[in-house]
Amino acid sequence: MNDIIDSHRAELEPLGPDAAPLLDEAKDFLTGGKRFRALFAVHGYRAVRPLDIAGPVTAEFGAVLDAACALELFHAAALIHDDVIDRSDTRRGRPAVHKRFAGLHGEHGHRGAPEHFGISSAILLGDLLQSWSDELMNRACDAAAEPAFARAARAHFNRMRSEVAVGQYLDVLEEQRSSFAEHAEQLDRSTRVLVYKSAKYSVEAPLLIGGALAGASTEQEAALAGFGLPVGVAFQLRDDLLGVFGDEELTGKPSGDDLVEGKRTVLVTLAREALPVTQRRIFDDLLGTDLDAEQVYMLQRTIRDSGAEQQVEQMITRNIDRAHRALSDLDGAAAERLSALAGRAASRDA
Structure with missing residues (x-):
């Protein structure tokens, strides 16, 4: 990935040193991460066509790596934009990109906001x-x-x-609605956001892209999709649990961040349904507000006591x-590799 950034940096050198902070941030932001999308793309290819990943980088392997890196670049862009939309202060334990550039503005004494x-x-x-x-x-x-591939x-x-x-738009729309829908409709909405904002692009699409480059048959594509979508759903359900209960030192985000942002996730939807009317009203009034640590803990405990956390764990399984x-x-062999990767994606703690 660093080679890709360095290559673009060389091409953009005529723009001068003022562009350096933007290009530095591109490289810094792409350092680290779990590379799940890249891994699923490579394994999608290998599920259709054998590929010696231990040998030299052939033209065939180079194409797969390019697709894998393309997915990671797209993912990085989506995270940067997502942090702007969600007004998040941090990402992976460091300032979110928009916060970092706001800080640079102040350090250099620029005019404007x-x-x-x-x-x-x-x-x-x-x-x-x-x-x-x-x-x-x-x-x-x-x-x-092949051109068809x-x-x-x-x-x-x-x-x-x-x-x-x-x-992403559907997610933003949900946060802006004045009230929750009836449970069945709300669960449908929350699930739709989960599937299209994250689940499909985190697992199913990378698998299908890798498989397509290898010339996947209709049956092979169906198998990859049949595997990829439920793994993607499990991946995002785990993310929703981490957004409420995650350890800040591991996730790089404040504990309970999704509660402060007012995310209407499947977890939140299930918790609300189990609450008595009065307690649900209090829960709704607090969700999406500037919560202090005590209020975050109270909502976390409410969700746990409702049984929603356990329900989501069962859904993941x-x-x-x-x-x-x-x-x-x-x-x-391909099925074994994919199964192992699915387990990692669904059981992570960050």
Whole structure:
């Protein structure tokens, strides 16, 4: 990934030293992370076509790596924009990009509003990473073994980007609604956001892109999708639990951050349904406000006591079991690799 950033940096050198903070932040932001999307893309390819990842980087392997890196660049852009939308202060234990640039504004004594400069810079960095992501995906498709493979991979990539953008809008819309819907409708809305904002693009789309570059058959694509969607759902359900109960030292986000942001997740929806009317009213009044530590703890305890946390854990287990059953049409070694990766994605603590 650093080679990609360095290559773009060399191309942009004529813009002068003033561009350095933006390019430095691109490199810093892309350092670390779990690379789940890249891993699922590579394993999606390997599920269809054997690939020696221990040997030299062949043209075939290079194409897969380009697609994997394209997904990580897209993911980084989505996180940067998501932090702006959610007005998050931190990401991975460091200032969110818009906060970092607001700080640079103050350090240099620039005129105007630091917050506006920070948000503008973060939006532009996200746009830049999306552009680089698209370039890499084009390069991966150009190196595909067959034009049909490239067309299929590009179609999955394009659909993923559209679904994430609309899913993000649905998430924003939910937070702005004046009240919760009836339980069944609210659960449907929360699940739709979960699927399209995160689940599909975190696992299913990377698997399908990797599989398409390898020339996946209709049956193989169905198996990858049948595995990928429930793993993606489990992945996001775990993320929702971490957003409420996660250890700040591990997640890099304040404990209970989703409660402060007012996220109407499946976890929150299930908790509300189990509460008596008066307690539910108090819960609703506090959700999405500037909570202090005591109020965060109170809401966390309320969710735990409601049984919603355990319900979500059971949903994670059911989705992983469903994913394992979908692997019957894939090679045994490939199925084993994917099963192990699914377990990691669903049981992580950060």
